[in-house]
Amino acid sequence: MSDVLLDVRNLSRRxxxxxxxxxxxxxxxxxxxxxxxxxxxxxVNRGETFALVGESGSGKSTIAKLIVGLLKPTQGEIFFSxxxxxxxxxxxxxxxxxxxxxxxFQDPLASLNPRWRVTDIIAEPLRVFERSMDDRARRLRVGExxxxxxxxxxxxxxxxxxxxxxxRQRIAIxxxxxxxxxxxxxxEPTSALDVSVQAQILNLMKDLQKEFGLTYVFISHNLQVVRxxxxxxxxxxxxxxxxxxxxxxxxxxxxxxxxxxxLDAVPDIEMTGRRRKKVxxxxxxxxxxPPGCAFHPRCPFANDRCKTEVPRTLGGVACHAVEEGRLSDxxxx
Amino acid sequence: MSMTETPPRPPATPQAPPRPESRLRRFxxxxxxxxxxxxxxxxxxxxxALTLILIAILAPWIAPYDPFNPASLNLMDGxxxxxxxxxxxxxWFLMGADNQGRDVLSTIMYGSRVSLFVGxxxxxxxxxxxxxxxxxAGYNGGMIDAVIMRIADIQLSFPAILIALLIFGVxxxxxxxxxxxxxAIWVLILAIGLSNWAQFARxxxxxxxxxxxxxxxxxxxxxxxxxxxxxxRHILPNVLGPVLVIGTIGLALAIIEEAxxxxxxxxxxxxxxxxxxxxxxxxxxxxxxxxxILFFPAVTLILLALSVNLLGDWLxxxxxxxxx
Numbered sequence: 001m002s003d004v005l006l007d008v009r010n011l012s013r014r015x016x017x018x019x020x021x022x023x024x025x026x027x028x029x030x031x032x033x034x035x036x037x038x039x040x041x042x043x044v045n046r047g048e049t050f051a052l053v054g055e056s057g058s059g060k061s062t063i064a065k066l067i068v069g070l071l072k073p074t075q076g077e078i079f080f081s082x083x084x085x086x087x088x089x090x091x092x093x094x095x096x097x098x099x100x101x102x103x104x105f106q107d108p109l110a111s112l113n114p115r116w117r118v119t120d121i122i123a124e125p126l127r128v129f130e131r132s133m134d135d136r137a138r139r140l141r142v143g144e145x146x147x148x149x150x151x152x153x154x155x156x157x158x159x160x161x162x163x164x165x166x167x168r169q170r171i172a173i174x175x176x177x178x179x180x181x182x183x184x185x186x187x188e189p190t191s192a193l194d195v196s197v198q199a200q201i202l203n204l205m206k207d208l209q210k211e212f213g214l215t216y217v218f219i220s221h222n223l224q225v226v227r228x229x230x231x232x233x234x235x236x237x238x239x240x241x242x243x244x245x246x247x248x249x250x251x252x253x254x255x256x257x258x259x260x261x262x263l264d265a266v267p268d269i270e271m272t273g274r275r276r277k278k279v280x281x282x283x284x285x286x287x288x289x290p291p292g293c294a295f296h297p298r299c300p301f302a303n304d305r306c307k308t309e310v311p312r313t314l315g316g317v318a319c320h321a322v323e324e325g326r327l328s329d330x331x332x333x
Numbered sequence: 334m335s336m337t338e339t340p341p342r343p344p345a346t347p348q349a350p351p352r353p354e355s356r357l358r359r360f361x362x363x364x365x366x367x368x369x370x371x372x373x374x375x376x377x378x379x380x381x382a383l384t385l386i387l388i389a390i391l392a393p394w395i396a397p398y399d400p401f402n403p404a405s406l407n408l409m410d411g412x413x414x415x416x417x418x419x420x421x422x423x424x425w426f427l428m429g430a431d432n433q434g435r436d437v438l439s440t441i442m443y444g445s446r447v448s449l450f451v452g453x454x455x456x457x458x459x460x461x462x463x464x465x466x467x468x469x470a471g472y473n474g475g476m477i478d479a480v481i482m483r484i485a486d487i488q489l490s491f492p493a494i495l496i497a498l499l500i501f502g503v504x505x506x507x508x509x510x511x512x513x514x515x516x517a518i519w520v521l522i523l524a525i526g527l528s529n530w531a532q533f534a535r536x537x538x539x540x541x542x543x544x545x546x547x548x549x550x551x552x553x554x555x556x557x558x559x560x561x562x563x564x565x566r567h568i569l570p571n572v573l574g575p576v577l578v579i580g581t582i583g584l585a586l587a588i589i590e591e592a593x594x595x596x597x598x599x600x601x602x603x604x605x606x607x608x609x610x611x612x613x614x615x616x617x618x619x620x621x622x623x624x625x626i627l628f629f630p631a632v633t634l635i636l637l638a639l640s641v642n643l644l645g646d647w648l649x650x651x652x653x654x655x656x657x
Binding site: 145 | 354
């Protein structure tokens with residue numbers, strides 16, 4: 001039943017952050033790389049939402065860009081319904097593949113060309129992918145899409161700056177849907193919006209998912225948003241996946257110490273009086289990540305093994321303490 | 334987080350968005366037009382520039398004499414002072430006549446025609462070249478960017494007039510003598526254009542690097558839009574504001590540069606004098622009392638360059654949201 005649409009295998013991406021060549025030679029410096037994404041693997045089932053959560057700098061957006069092809073992976077593979085995306089796309093096959101996925105961005109104002117009218121913005125995928133479509137049909141389709149996302153066809157003549165943040169994100173969603181994709185990467189689609197508007201956009205996205213059987217990769221730093229949206233969740237820490245689990249399991253029985261720390265940091269309205277741990281420390285610099293498990297400087301369960309050996313992902317968790325059963329007695333009720 | 338209800342579902346019959354309102358309507362409603370209306374200096378500059386341009390274009394029809402037809406010239410009219418004879422007499426010269434008996438007013442009309450033509454063409458050439466190279470450099474980065482921008486840097490470290498003189502000299506050397514007369518004006522356009530592209534390239538490159546990182550460009554790249562289409566359809570409209578400003582000020586500069594070259598005697602051929610040529614002719618007689626031969630072409634050149642420059646200044650302010 002679970003039909004894998006996106007399969008990410010051992011994905012890594014590093015960035016060259018060295019100083020210019022002349023400075024390096026004069027100051028005797030080595031080339032410097034940041035490992036933004038390190039050995040990340042996960043699969044996304046058709047029709048489901050896979051959420052990636054993590055702090056700033058954990059590599060969430062890099063993964064999004066790698067999936068849609070804005071960046072090339074340093075290592076690893078991305079398979080989209082069996083076809084490799086990482087090899088680079090070209091030709092007619094590329095167009096067939098590209099029309100099946102789309103992306104929604106964080107800042108809707110920056111993702112809409114300020115000099116284009118909304119009609120032209122939404123029609124852009126149609127111009128690219130539906131070349132035989134005539135102007136009339138295209139405009140009808142744009143009107144249809146605008147109504148679909150809760151705007152009116154009359155809004156098509158306006159420019160993006162004439163809309164509110166939530167309305168702009170609706171326009172971005174309409175553009176993403178224009179060429180009828182099956183897979184959408186959403187890079188923090190609501191974090192630039194007011195809380196009340198966030199809910200509207202999230203519900204719109206859920207409704208559209210049901211209506212068109214869309215598959216989402218949903219990137220967020222907001223655990224509540226993720227809980228509302230996701231079927232599966234991957235928790236990123238410093239470019240590595242700490243834990244991958246079905247959403248319910250992750251929220252009810254988090255296993256990785258980092259996941260626990262994140263969940264403890266969420267205020268709960270019920271005031272359960274549950275004892276909570278404060279989030280300690282900051283995410284370390286990805287320029288010089290700690291050896292061994294990257295989380296060990298902040299982890300209350302770290303031992304000597306954690307300081308030297310990178311944990312392997314076993315059963316969806318990459319943690320020595322979990323693997324050794326040292327945490328079993330500490331699992332929260 | 335409380336979840337509010339979703340927006341209304343689509344009605345049964347889909348509607349297309351209406352067509353946008355007319356361009357004129359939009360222009361009259363725009364902030365630019367509003368700021369134009371509110372600046373008397375700008376209105377004056379526009380009127381002056383448009384009048385001069387109109388006179389230049391219509392010169393063959395409205396000029397009182399044809400100064401380039403040797404048959405109509407009479408050397409006996411040489412050095413006639415302005416309005417020395419009554420109107421409608423045989424040889425009435427509003428602005429006097431020059432050493433060869435040509436009507437100064439008519440030579441100015443024909444001269445500004447040459448000046449404006451060279452200025453416009455050279456600026457267009459510089460703009461197309463500079464914007465093209467700037468977009469390429471800014472969008473691609475890396476080696477391409479480094480090469481283009483270092484050439485621009487080197488060129489900007491020399492005075493534009495020196496570059497123009499160099500290009501002019503080289504180009505003339507390459508053209509056979511029989512074509513030099515007819516090609517001179519195009520060589521001049523090439524020289525002035527090539528000496529001014531770097532300004533455009535620099536500005537456009539900077540703006541392109543900003544726009545390139547924006548998500549609307551990413552969205553287009555994800556769809557697989559060709560880089561040339563991204564540059565032309567997405568990025569170009571967003572970097573055109575500063576280009577317009579530099580273009581306007583560049584037009585004034587090109588007109589002055591042409592006048593300078595012609596004044597130095599390396600510009601247009603004497604059979605087709607521009608304002609600069611007229612000033613060169615006039616300055617020979619300034620101290621012998623025939624001031625009008627120099628004065629009127631010089632005033633025209635100043636009016637032309639000043640009004641275009643003022644327009645450029647206004648445009649820069651009007652397009653800068655921080656100064657509104």
